[in-house]
Amino acid sequence: EAGVVQSPRYKIIEKKQPVAFWCNPISGHNTLYWYRQNLGQGPELLIRYENEEAVDDSQLPKDRFSAERLKGVDSTLKIQPAELGDSAVYLCASSLDPGLEVEQYFGPGTRLTVT
Amino acid sequence: AQRVTQPEKLLSVFKGAPVELKCNYSYSGSPELFWYVQYSRQRLQLLLRHISRESIKGFTADLNKGETSFHLKKPFAQEEDSAMYYCALTGTSGSRLTFGEGTQLTVNP
Numbered sequence: 012e013a014g015v016v017q018s019p020r021y022k023i024i025e026k027k028q029p030v031a032f033w034c035n036p037i038s039g040h041n042t043l044y045w046y047r048q049n050l051g052q053g054p055e056l057l058i059r060y061e062n063e064e065a066v067d068d069s070q071l072p073k074d075r076f077s078a079e080r081l082k083g084v085d086s087t088l089k090i091q092p093a094e095l096g097d098s099a100v101y102l103c104a105s106s107l108d109p110g111l112e113v114e115q116y117f118g119p120g121t122r123l124t125v126t
Numbered sequence: 127a128q129r130v131t132q133p134e135k136l137l138s139v140f141k142g143a144p145v146e147l148k149c150n151y152s153y154s155g156s157p158e159l160f161w162y163v164q165y166s167r168q169r170l171q172l173l174l175r176h177i178s179r180e181s182i183k184g185f186t187a188d189l190n191k192g193e194t195s196f197h198l199k200k201p202f203a204q205e206e207d208s209a210m211y212y213c214a215l216t217g218t219s220g221s222r223l224t225f226g227e228g229t230q231l232t233v234n235p
Contacts, residue, residue: 014169051135053212053225054170067222102170115223117170 015118017103021123027090032121034070036084036105043080044115046072046102060086093125130215130226133210138232147198147229149187149213158216159196159222162219173198179208183207203233227232 013040016035024030036043041062046054057076061069062083075094080086090097101120104115129152139145151157159176174182176189176196187198196213213226 038187051128051227053214053227054223055225114172114175119169126205 014084015103015105015116017101017119017121020119021122021124023126024093026095026112026125027092029089030093030123031090032088032101032103032123034086034103035086035117036086036103037116040105040116041083042106042108042109042113043086043116044102044104045078045086048102048120049102050099057088067106090123093123098123098125127210127213127225128157128222129219130213130224132211132226132229134229136230136232137217138234140234141205142202145200145203145207145231145233147211147213149198149226149232150198151194151196151215153194153215153217155217156184156190157215157217159187160216161187161198162212162213162225163209164212165209172222173211203231205233205235207231208233211218 015037018033019123022030047057048054056070058065058071060080063080067102076090078088100120101122102120103118106113106115131150133148158190161173162170163173164170166196185200187196189196206223210228210230212228214223
């Protein structure tokens with residue numbers, strides 16, 4: 012079992028450019044999460060999906076960030092245009108269901124540097 | 127609003143010494159607390175959860191609602207315990223996990 016897969020692992024872009032991150036959750040996991048982790052901070056939830064539905068996107072900066080999970084499996088997170096403050100590690104996680112006690116499994120993350 | 131505070135960014139102990147990583151939380155309802163760990167060059171993973179009341183790798187954590195704390199303890203630290211530890215909270219309103227800023231534990235030989 013490969014666990015949660017994310018790509019790319021690293022990305023360096025200039026400000027105002029677009030960027031996209033891809034996540035493949037653990038097979039059978041219906042709930043998918045995107046987190047942003049700034050340097051020296053804990054992860055912060057951006058969006059949570061239950062199957063195809065975004066059920067919690069209150070922390071997603073919708074002016075420049077978008078996400079999709081079209082078939083309830085893979086997900087893509089996009090930033091357009093990127094700003095210097097978007098430099099962070101973007102983590103994807105998945106779980107079997109959204110229950111309070113359910114363990115979330117994290118991917119390795121994508122480290123984004125905006126110059 | 128829910129909030130998790132880990133007052134120590136860095137903690138250094140010697141092998142065999144007891145270790146306690148502090149976690150305080152703010153939440154108006156009944157919280158569920160977790161400790162996640164990230165070893166060097168590995169992904170973030172669950173260490174233990176309050177609801178399970180179990181000991182993992184010799185670590186335990188007790189939820190103290192009066193003091194709103196969920197400190198992580200181990201009586202005898204090992205070098206392989208060196209890692210970044212995050213306390214996290216979720217509440218009855220849904221499964222949003224709120225993380226603390228993390229504590230980098232270093233266990234010296």
